[in-house]
Amino acid sequence: MMPPDKEWYDEAEDIDPVTIGSRTWTGFKALTMDCPITCLYIEEDGHKYQLTIYTDQDDGSISITDADVQAIIASIAPSE
Secondary structure, rough: OOOHHHOOOEEEEEEEEEEOOOOOEEEEEEEEEOOEEEEEEEEOOOOOEEEEEEEOOOOOOOEEEEHHHHHHHHHOOOOO
């Protein structure tokens, strides 16, 4: 897996690194098919993780600062 490339998206801009749980993620905000997204990426201990969160939908919005979202992200672990 390779890190997501901002060139694949419209209006992409870097965001400050985000610490969630014990990990610090790098990423960017962008548009894909006119939908706002946040992409986060991290590589640690030989594992690579990538998240794409569709932040605004017709039925509501979500943010990487939401407690529920952070709990889910913090729980991500490699499979055995």
